[in-house]
Amino acid sequence: MTTGVAGEAAVAASGVMPPRTVRRRALPGPLQALRPVGLGIAAVLLLALLWEAVKALVPDDGWSIGDLRVLPRTTDLAMPHVTEMLARLGDPLTAQPGADPLWLAVLRAGGTSLRIAAVSWLIGVVVGLLLALLMTRFRIARSAVLPLVVLSQTVPLIALAPLVKGWGAKIEVLTWEPWMSVAVIASYLAFFPVAVGTLRGLTSPDALHRDLFAGYAASWSQELVHLRLPASVPHLLPALRLAATSAVLGVVVAEVSTGMPGGIGRMILEFANFASSDPAKPWAPIFGAVLLGLVASGAVALLGTGLRRYRRAEVTA
């Protein structure tokens, strides 16, 4: 039987089952890494082309069936040219002398919102993980808490804004700043995917692995660290990413509903007033918000690259 073992090793070495290629495929070359970026740019270009095509083909007054307008007006007021919107980014914010260019103002507001979103992401992740742990550990907690977690997402964020603001004002331990209200409201949106995703991940190990750990007389914390947490990574990463985009979305909405100045949400609201006088301007903070979402989910995706080995699937015989 030793020849059998040697034979299998020889087969593996001769390249029928080359062990290295799998790892090389897992860590793609620079060209491979640029592929998604290229596809992303292509998608943006396609969208711009589509925009211009609609503008060129659909009449100014839109396109109506009877009284029902099914395609929007395509005047320069309603749909500015792509080039115009881009050019507007380079122009000064206002007509005042010494005003910053628009792109800088948008980036600055975006930075403010991103910082708040990062805080609310952190809060959401911590709360979500703790809830998932609780629900994994105690069956009773799962049946009690999970419906509440799901129910919590039916409360509109706008309804929360005055509540959170009011509670914050009553806290005397620290001076409650407006951005804290925004962070708390946004984290309310961010914790949900983490709680649900982590719960699924932590309960994903199959009976075989749980039997194995029971056979080792492993404690619950050992089972958590060596089995449940690693097994939850493939579920956790998309949840964290979803939480990041939720946090950005939550911050934008919460800025509007609490009236906090300085962020991208407020900027969207303010610039909407220029729709008739400076039609390209309201689009700038919208681009900013999209960029924010991309940066946030990209940052979380980077986290995932370090956890690649936990995304291997077991190939059973």
Next chain:
Amino acid sequence: MTAAAVQVTDVGRVFAGERTVTALEHVDLTVGAGEFVSLIGPSGCGKSTLLRLIADLDQPTSGAISVFGRPAEQARLAHDYGIAFQQAGLLPWRTVRANIELPLSLHGVGRGARRERADEMLALVGLTDFAEHFPDQLSGGMQQRVAIARALAERPSLLLMDEPFGALDEMTRERLQSELVRICAETQAAVVFVTHSIPEAVFLSDRVVVMSARPGRIAGIVDVGLGRAGERGDDLREDGAYFAAVTAVREALHGGASAVPARGVETR
């Protein structure tokens, strides 16, 4: 060390539910230290249930089980046995080496000792060159060898195996059987081995326990007596005594379950 490896005394296991199922009834079995015992029988005869009871992954509704003279639960908590299942059950995010080290690290064995033991185990199952590979880079047979190495890592005096070669092709299976015979000779561990292949049971075992279904009970025990594990080679598979034992087990199976045809038993 006069205590038997496993002592099963009048054990029954009833699964309560809408329809109460008696999985095991009046089972008595003794497995001596260093003895290789196979459990064989049709599907649903409770052979896997019996193994789970010995491993304390499930508790009997009546009777008692002791492992090396103490209750099964204490034996589990004292890490008295190693266990392997039909699926290798390796952790996909751990390398082969780290998988073998898993029970050791759970039980607080130091890094150096762990490494040393893993090297020994890798050599034992012939996978030294694959130590840093991940399970998904291995064939099914290699994964199962890692699982056996993991089960042996803590030098258990008792090895529990639930159809460990059941999912493998015939050639790999025979090779791993020969390896298991050699490993058992080296480690002197007692083995309780669940299978539904008669040739496999006969080739590996000192004794074959034949079980019948509904309710699961022991129908007969065949003393194979083909010599100690260390003396068995592949030529044994063509030996007259081997065929005699295969016939004896087959007759025990069919005689013991004359009312019910013995389904699910491979006679290949």
